[in-house]
Amino acid sequence: MKSLLKLNKYLLKYKKPLFYGFLFVILNNLFLILTPKYIGEAIDILKSSVDSKMVFRYVLLAVGSAFVSGFFMLLVRRSIIITSRKIEFDIKNDFYAHLQSLSLTFFKHRSTGDLMARASNDLSAVRNYFGPAIMYSINTLFRLIFIFSAMVVISPSLSFFALLPAPFLSYSVYKVGQMVHAQTKILQQYYGILTTRVQENLSGIRLVKSYTREAYEQERFSETNNSYYKQNLKLARLQGLFYAATTGLLGLSIIILLWAGGFKVINAEITLGQIAQFLIYIGMLSWPLVSIGWITNMVQRAAAANKRLIEIFETKPEIIDSPEVDHAIKTLEGDIAFENVSFSYPKNPSQLILKNISFRIEKGMKLAIVGATGSGKSTLVNLIPRLLDATQGTITIDGVSLKQIPLQTLRKAIGFVPQDYFLFSDTIRENIGFGLPNYSKNDVEQAAKQAMIYEDILGFPNQFESMLGERGITLSGGQKQRTSIARALIRKPKILILDDSLSAVDTKTENSFLNNLDDFANQMTVILISHRISSVKNFDKILVLADGCIAEQGTHDELLASNSLYAELYQKQLLEDELTAME
Ligand code: ATP
Ligand code: MG
Numbered sequence: 184m185k186s187l188l189k190l191n192k193y194l195l196k197y198k199k200p201l202f203y204g205f206l207f208v209i210l211n212n213l214f215l216i217l218t219p220k221y222i223g224e225a226i227d228i229l230k231s232s233v234d235s236k237m238v239f240r241y242v243l244l245a246v247g248s249a250f251v252s253g254f255f256m257l258l259v260r261r262s263i264i265i266t267s268r269k270i271e272f273d274i275k276n277d278f279y280a281h282l283q284s285l286s287l288t289f290f291k292h293r294s295t296g297d298l299m300a301r302a303s304n305d306l307s308a309v310r311n312y313f314g315p316a317i318m319y320s321i322n323t324l325f326r327l328i329f330i331f332s333a334m335v336v337i338s339p340s341l342s343f344f345a346l347l348p349a350p351f352l353s354y355s356v357y358k359v360g361q362m363v364h365a366q367t368k369i370l371q372q373y374y375g376i377l378t379t380r381v382q383e384n385l386s387g388i389r390l391v392k393s394y395t396r397e398a399y400e401q402e403r404f405s406e407t408n409n410s411y412y413k414q415n416l417k418l419a420r421l422q423g424l425f426y427a428a429t430t431g432l433l434g435l436s437i438i439i440l441l442w443a444g445g446f447k448v449i450n451a452e453i454t455l456g457q458i459a460q461f462l463i464y465i466g467m468l469s470w471p472l473v474s475i476g477w478i479t480n481m482v483q484r485a486a487a488a489n490k491r492l493i494e495i496f497e498t499k500p501e502i503i504d505s506p507e508v509d510h511a512i513k514t515l516e517g518d519i520a521f522e523n524v525s526f527s528y529p530k531n532p533s534q535l536i537l538k539n540i541s542f543r544i545e546k547g548m549k550l551a552i553v554g555a556t557g558s559g560k561s562t563l564v565n566l567i568p569r570l571l572d573a574t575q576g577t578i579t580i581d582g583v584s585l586k587q588i589p590l591q592t593l594r595k596a597i598g599f600v601p602q603d604y605f606l607f608s609d610t611i612r613e614n615i616g617f618g619l620p621n622y623s624k625n626d627v628e629q630a631a632k633q634a635m636i637y638e639d640i641l642g643f644p645n646q647f648e649s650m651l652g653e654r655g656i657t658l659s660g661g662q663k664q665r666t667s668i669a670r671a672l673i674r675k676p677k678i679l680i681l682d683d684s685l686s687a688v689d690t691k692t693e694n695s696f697l698n699n700l701d702d703f704a705n706q707m708t709v710i711l712i713s714h715r716i717s718s719v720k721n722f723d724k725i726l727v728l729a730d731g732c733i734a735e736q737g738t739h740d741e742l743l744a745s746n747s748l749y750a751e752l753y754q755k756q757l758l759e760d761e762l763t764a765m766e
Contacts, residue, residue, distance in 0.1 A: 267314025296379025608652030
């Protein structure tokens, strides 16, 4: 329950509409208790004399008070429920903004389905707390106070009898509510599993189809769905029990009232009209009494859901500006040095993925990294924009440690095309301009030309405005890679990092891209990871990684002369090229 207190700041933001809502609840209940009173009086008049004028007057008063009370209820909903929607909107924005700030490792260890469930189900449970739960609890409170006072005025003893079952009602509501809560928690977990399964399946639909796993996947989904269904049924049964208990106890109230009240009427202690009035009051209490259980449920669910949200909110981004950051650094030149850098992933700290990496490239130099798959190439370049932080050693740019450079400055200076690049379901233009606050048509075209994708784009039906993804065209692997390169180039970065970004591009296009690089990127420090040695021949420096260590470094000629790993790789690839040429 404590977790909900953390949400007070959202309530404070909307204290005005909430205050009005509170006021309207009081007014609503004030008029509500008048209706039964007028009906009761109308009945008593009927008993003594049939004065149609008087009856009409009371009926009019009853209808009028019901109408006014209804009107205030409308205002209650307008103020409180609408506020709850606004709060939901605020939390959603905060949640999303927080997710964006979290580090890569966070997302590696969380399933998308789980995060989605938190952002949808948990958030709406919290909204229920702000809206319906708050509204019904103040409403219930005032209704109980008002109606109970009205009843006591008529007959204290009858009020006592009529409300005799109320404590049992509260207790059973509480007990069943607890069971419902436990079951809701289980259900939420099943829902998370279900959404993860669907999400993975739809993202990997191409694979599912090509391996003809549709039937198998269908079966797996059906199993998960079945467990979810069974848990849902359990919840429905519990809720059924809840309503049976509440309505049963309320029925008991009415029977007691008729029995005890009947005697009082016979003894002329109260009138028939007052009994009618009492009956209507009990009817009016039925919903608030039931809603106590309902609210308990809602608040409990909200508390559990909020705990799950807080867990995310309290996860601190691991990579942030460190205290020693120097905000005066606004631009970078691109002189990069690694000094004895080692790295291990937090999940497996004993396994060093990079070991004692030291090298230096000056501004404007072109560095190539080659090495077997899994040798640590991607990990190494991820350290430069601080997508990962080195475990040991220092990395400097322009002689300044990465930790001293503001993250904003650092990442702005780097054009990074990750190995698992991603394009959004948006236009090609938006995909290339991604991340820039403003850019011209010319900028996009120039970047496209530099990335050698311009001609391809002109061939698409809507050219730069063509939509990509689900609702648009599908690019080939090589086209996707070049679009991602254009996205990096439009930022005119000081440092360009291409992680195997030309693997799906044909050798001819790759070579002309790399040749052009010398023209438009002569001031740019370039780091290229490649499996194709022929494409890195002309680079200023080549690092050969093996098992997380730099096995060799130098120029193409130097490395060939040393006659080791690199030379071996080169000979092998030459041979392969010759063989393919002969085919
Ligand atoms: P490739 O040529 O296939 O792209 P690479 O040289 O880029 O390979 P890396 O991706 O840097 O290799 O991976 C180096 C090692 O780090 C591998 O053994 C890999 O299993 C491990 N690794 C990569 N990412 C993670 C991660 N998030 N958590 C734990 N280990 C990881
Ligand atoms: Mg890699």
